[in-house]
Amino acid sequence: SDSYIAAVYEHSVILSEETNLPVSPEDALELMNKNMDVLEIAVKAAAQQGAHIIVTPEDGIYGWVFTRETIYPYLEDVPDPQVNWIPCTDPERFGPAPVQKRLSCMARSNSIYVVANIGDKKPCNSSDPKCPEDGRYQYNTDVVFDSEGKLVARYHKYNLFITETYFNYPEPEYVTFNTSFGNFGVFTCADILFHDPAVVLASKLQVDTVLFPTAWGNTLPLLSAIQFHSAWAMGMRVNFLSANTRNSSVDMTGSGIYGPNGPIAYHYNTETENGQLLIAQLNSRPHLSPTYPPAVNWSSYATSIKHFSPTDQDFTAVIYYDLFTFMELTKIEGNHTVCQKDLCCHLSYRMAEKQEDEVYVLGAFDGLHIVEGEYYLQICTLLKCKSTDLKTCGQPVATAQTRFEAFSLSGTFDTSYVFPEVLLSGVQLAPGEFQILSDGRLISQNGTSKPVLTVALFGRWYEKDPPHPQQASP
């Protein structure tokens, strides 16, 4: 079929009160069943609305902040999908698997693909020199059950976040599966920041849709969930189904159904702790669509022009631990260039009116980010500073009043992996309000519907990354 209906569910996870002390397997299952009760309602609702597939969040069944011992009662042995297993009809085939049984039955009884995030355990012994001291590998794992309840995909998260000390790093896996409504790939949360497996799935294996269970804490001004995940879908030109966990204490909200041309449906809620089901229709094979966006040469425009108005007004300030070079946009309109190392960023803009109590800056960063993960960035950004004090530029701010009637942002990137972001006041996306030109300009010709928080070209220069922790020598 040419199109299909996708659902993502932002789940307000019910957390265990005690994650420092081990609980019994029965108590662990009781908590997981409480979460699965809620997920089951969403699965039924999605199926009733015609969805072919539903994605649920990372950590959505057992929560977070465990030790290796305290996560253990929540884990199940998840077999390789090649075994052809329907846990709903043959639950004990590989030992106790109540969580897989329940997810499989949800998929089967509602005739819908179900994507969930659970924990896998694999026993090992001293014949394996890498076997952990406690005799088992523990993996953060995405599973997919097809509409008959068969396990069709198992993915072990490769890029663990800094807090996930209770899981092991697996070898990299590139997990795909085929359906009548397209070819799917699976990865999770921090994976989106790295080359493997994310870029391999989208570029080399050419999946149509990425399934993305996540537990993403929002980090403005560049890394809120809806902002970065929709930008990645546009930059990589794939469908992207992102289901975030909802938890205000760790700033988690922001789920969406994104296409190569921009957001199709999204949700960002800081008002309540409620869950939220999103449903939308997508192209099954977006690269065959007449509207599929052309490949972009991200540096073509920026390297072809002379620097706009050189200035000695540059200053530095920090975005999420990275020292950017900035210049203030003092006039209602202008053309400016700001450079850091090899990266020069060009901006042409016209504001609707200059608000005296708001400061906007153009910024550039070319360097290795080293906090909560190590990855090489090249970023050009136009953003609103938190206050009129230039030292606050780059600090999180969620509202703005300044409208831009037009802008054009470009940069002399050394990488072809650039993710275009436009984030508006109230942490809202701007579907259809900007364009990516094939020469690498991110432009808005008619302005945006709300005031601007951030416009960015978020570049990842993967070749400059240090080795992955799994590959690094001890």
Ligand SMILES: NC(=O)CCCC[C@@H]1SC[C@@H]2NC(=O)N[C@@H]21
């Ligand atoms: N569960 C995860 O793997 C989350 C990882 C991504 C978190 C992103 S990366 C930069 C920001 N820091 C955060 O705390 N959240 C954002």
